[in-house]
Amino acid sequence: MKLWNRLMCYARRRSPWLFHMNSGSCNGCDIEIVAALSPRYDAEQLGVRLEGSPRHADILCVTGPVTRRAVDAVKTVYSQVLGPKAVIAIGSCPATTNVFIDSRTLDGPLDKHLPVDVFVPGCPPRPDAIIAGVARAADILAARGNNPPATAIPLAIVDEAGVPADKPSPAELQEVKP
């Protein structure tokens, strides 16, 4: 059993599968994630695979400052990733909302909604930094095992009428229109 646990730890470190989620990013960080998998940086050496379905992933990579529209989607996708899982905030936007700080259309930063394990700052971060972040997240995954993340948050906040609580009201949407 102990041997199996050690093997599992090792396998988790060596096989991080990513799901990439854009929460209103300008596409700068998204391009760098793709570049990290390209021949020049070749993240597949670490066993990294970019998966099409969040069900397959171990690590959720979130880019963007988390717009109001994206909050529910981010939470849903986080709940669709099955444990053990980790979250990486890629770029300065999900960490601090960056230049969009105090914008009415935002409900960021990301760690308001999800327990973020690794922050990869940069606008955009270099692919080397992203790969280092993924490796760090894989280490965290291996160490965490089947225990849930330290900061547990409710997966979907829904009010009594069944409407997600964080959705902007029509009046608010009217307000942000140019």
Next chain:
Amino acid sequence: MTLFNPLVTALARLLIFPGLLFAVPAAWFFLWVERKSVALMQERVGPPFMQPFYDFVKLLGKSTPPRPGISGLLMRAWPLIAVSAAAGAVGLLPVLPSSGGFQGDLILLLALLELPSMCIIAAGFSSRSIFGEIGSAREAALSVSYNIVFLLAIVSIAASQHTFRLEALAALPASPLQWLGVVAILVCLPAKLHINPFSLPNAEQEIYAGPMTEYAGPELAMWELSHGLEWVAGTGLVATLIAPHVTVAWLAACIFVAISFATVLALSALAAATARLAIDTSVRFYWQCTLIFAVLAISSALFMRFRS
């Protein structure tokens, strides 16, 4: 004793060689070769040797979403059926000389080879995900197209050699018709294994993960394993058909492994060099371009049969 011996041979073939004990590591190895050769063709280093094994172990340790009701049971059952069918197909291959077998085992092999793709279709529909359903519909359309060619090729080989017994087919010297059949099988294999240019059912990123979209954890591990076993079975079928007949067991095993490996390399190179085709192009390719060769092969086989 007479009843006992075939049972022991059959069990040994299913469990040891070329069955599970050989086929599971071979499946992981072929999955690695597939990814590594794509990486090398893109001038990357690619995944480490043990990568498919790590992926498998990691997936076993992940949790699965709760699936209540009968469709949940079915969703758990499909990957297991796929793995056992693919493993059974590998176990039927007559790799070692005088390893047994029975009249008509070729038909059983074809059925077992077809079961994993049936399971994929059923899995996509029972997952009730729109992406799964699109993937399953594509798999069904593709399966109808390539299977005509695949089955005609196999039947033409069997008709030219007057037998449906795998061991007899493997032992007989290769005729020109048999080579035509092998080429037709090779053309069908990329579609059977869902690799480029026919990676339509599980089209990554395009329709999320196709029929596998809702699968996770140990169930996904079983799908990966069944995909690897399909590699072993498909390339193994080609290897048994074109391998020269030798009576030494270890030499026969070595030739089998070498030809399978060469086939995997060729198919991976094809996958790395091509992009995904659209579904109508793929279906048209099989119905318009390759069907004519399959019909030619079977009609000449039948013609030769009537003349002899």
